[in-house]
Amino acid sequence: MTRWGVVVGLGVAALTVACQGLDASTLAGTGVKVLGSTAQASQRAEQTCGKLNVDPTVAEEYALGSAMAIEWVKEGGGLMLAARAEGGQGPSVHAGVHTYVNLVGKNLAAQSKRPTLEWTFGVIDDTKSVNALSAPGGYIFVTRALLAELENEGQLAGTLAHEIAHVVLKHSIQQYNKAKVDLCQTAIYSDALVPGSGKLIAATKGDGTLDLDGDPALLDSAAQKTLGFFSKGNDQKMEFAADEMAVQLMVSAGYDPEDYRRLLAKTEEVTTVSSRHPKKADRVKRLVAYLATLKGAKDGEFSELSLEGLRSPPLEPTFVAAVRGASSGVAKDGK
Amino acid sequence: MAMRTRATWVAATMLLALPGAASAAKVGDALYVKAKNTRVMESALPTANVVAILQPGETVIWDGADAKEKRWHRVHTKAGKKGVVFQSNLSTTPPNMELVVDDKSRERTQVSPAGFVASGAAVKALSPGAIQNGNSKSPDHARAVAELQALEKLAGAIKPSAVAAHAQKAGLFAVVGASAEDAAKPSNKATSTTGRKKVSP
Numbered sequence: 080m081t082r083w084g085v086v087v088g089l090g091v092a093a094l095t096v097a098c099q100g101l102d103a104s105t106l107a108g109t110g111v112k113v114l115g116s117t118a119q120a121s122q123r124a125e126q127t128c129g130k131l132n133v134d135p136t137v138a139e140e141y142a143l144g145s146a147m148a149i150e151w152v153k154e155g156g157g158l159m160l161a162a163r164a165e166g167g168q169g170p171s172v173h174a175g176v177h178t179y180v181n182l183v184g185k186n187l188a189a190q191s192k193r194p195t196l197e198w199t200f201g202v203i204d205d206t207k208s209v210n211a212l213s214a215p216g217g218y219i220f221v222t223r224a225l226l227a228e229l230e231n232e233g234q235l236a237g238t239l240a241h242e243i244a245h246v247v248l249k250h251s252i253q254q255y256n257k258a259k260v261d262l263c264q265t266a267i268y269s270d271a272l273v274p275g276s277g278k279l280i281a282a283t284k285g286d287g288t289l290d291l292d293g294d295p296a297l298l299d300s301a302a303q304k305t306l307g308f309f310s311k312g313n314d315q316k317m318e319f320a321a322d323e324m325a326v327q328l329m330v331s332a333g334y335d336p337e338d339y340r341r342l343l344a345k346t347e348e349v350t351t352v353s354s355r356h357p358k359k360a361d362r363v364k365r366l367v368a369y370l371a372t373l374k375g376a377k378d379g380e381f382s383e384l385s386l387e388g389l390r391s392p393p394l395e396p397t398f399v400a401a402v403r404g405a406s407s408g409v410a411k412d413g414k
Numbered sequence: 415m416a417m418r419t420r421a422t423w424v425a426a427t428m429l430l431a432l433p434g435a436a437s438a439a440k441v442g443d444a445l446y447v448k449a450k451n452t453r454v455m456e457s458a459l460p461t462a463n464v465v466a467i468l469q470p471g472e473t474v475i476w477d478g479a480d481a482k483e484k485r486w487h488r489v490h491t492k493a494g495k496k497g498v499v500f501q502s503n504l505s506t507t508p509p510n511m512e513l514v515v516d517d518k519s520r521e522r523t524q525v526s527p528a529g530f531v532a533s534g535a536a537v538k539a540l541s542p543g544a545i546q547n548g549n550s551k552s553p554d555h556a557r558a559v560a561e562l563q564a565l566e567k568l569a570g571a572i573k574p575s576a577v578a579a580h581a582q583k584a585g586l587f588a589v590v591g592a593s594a595e596d597a598a599k600p601s602n603k604a605t606s607t608t609g610r611k612k613v614s615p
Contacts, residue, residue, distance in 0.1 A: 145544030197538035292543035333586035
């Protein structure tokens with residue numbers, strides 16, 4: 080995943096340089112006429128491309144999410160697979176591990192604000208990076224390294240619930256909208272830099288949504304640009320919101336959110352310079368404060384959450400054995 | 415009484431149009447169904463029968479908490495059926511609307527969760543454009559496409575009844591239920607951790 084991050088980073092840098100070349104502030108001293116016309120053009124581009132800053136349709140979300148999912152699975156070295164049967168055709172994902180993760184994930188997602196989205200939960204066979212990812216349209220991934228760290232099902236639920244929250248709150252969609260506007264502005268000046276730029280600019284004359292499936296080149300441009308923003312991490316506000324919603328989903332399903340707090344507390348701090356992630360200690364502190372607010376309902380008022388009867392179920396033994404087993408890339412199916 | 419009931423449903427419909435609106439509900443207020451196949455039970459007794467099965471976004475009127483089982487709530491449905499629903503199945507705020515393109519008008523339209531399922535737009539698979547792009551990009555990308563397609567096949571085959579069975583096994587709340595078809599099969603009945611009759615896959 081690190082290699083992928085570097086590749087995307089380079090792509091973003093190239094486009095940024097192109098945009099900076101058109102920044103009016105860099106043209107001082109080259110003549111008032113040139114400065115004025117460039118500033119006007121830049122303003123026009125901003126107005127035109129701003130029309131793309133709209134919520135996408137679910138079909139558009141699925142296309143973007145699909146493209147992002149393919150990149151993550153490829154960069155993570157693939158999904159956790161089952162031992163291939165003799166003469167079998169095509170890949171076979173590890174049924175035991177994936178079924179379990181989907182049962183836990185789908186139970187939580189069904190209690191979210193997007194209960195009818197078709198959610199897909201996958202395990203990336205990466206034994207080094209402890210990570211979880213979510214893409215628009217309901218694609219959620221966890222690395223095998225993360226799963227190996229879990230102490231119980233509640234911690235798995237907390238991890239998945241946090242990623243579900245990012246999808247429900249459309250955090251990647253905010254990054255996608257920013258990506259669309261950026262690409263559009265670049266395309267207006269030099270369409271050669273943006274494959275699929277024709278359809279992108281044409282969308283500014285419509286309702287701002289894109290038929291990404293109708294133009295795979297544009298889909299790739301949009302996905303790569305979104306992944307570039309994604310690699311910088313979610314900001315503090317997004318992370319805190321996802322943590323709170325994760326707790327809500329856990330309590331709704333009957334999991335003790337204390338498991339999630341313990342998992343957060345033991346994760347390594349994100350220390351990359353570009354990361355906008357909040358500090359781990361801040362997240363834990365906020366989480367504890369939020370948990371304190373989940374008291375019972377007042378008499379005569381309905382409350383959808385209560386801390387009564389919560390559980391901390393163990394992980395399925397076959398799941399634990401499969402995840403912590405040999406890490407050769409092809410695990411034995413724990414089915 | 416009839417006028418009051420109608421007014422309540424009108425208020426509920428208005429709330430549906432305001433997804434951000436949230437407040438503490440009081441007796442007589444509308445609550446929203448959260449999860450698929452939410453069961454309205456005859457009573458809070460473990461042996462109670464299913465009165466109705468509701469879907470996300472549908473509304474019920476809250477008649478107060480059950481006298482003995484505080485996590486169960488007395489409600490009546492739009493069709494006039496009375497029963498109790500488990501706390502986690504209800505919300506004071508509606509589920510999100512989904513944005514789809516209308517088949518006929520080709521206009522963008524916000525639809526409820528039920529409308530979303532009915533529209534066919536809910537059916538997900540790796541998108542054709544992403545598959546085409548992935549398959550042509552590199553052998554590693556093509557391998558990722560094939561693996562994701564296998565994953566989606568597995569994930570798509572996991573039905574609410576299996577999710578419900580897992581929750582029961584793990585000792586969690588029985589929030590997600592089996593479909594009405596599954597619930598109708600007497601051989602599928604079992605007792606859940608919250609004391610309800612449940613269905614297993």
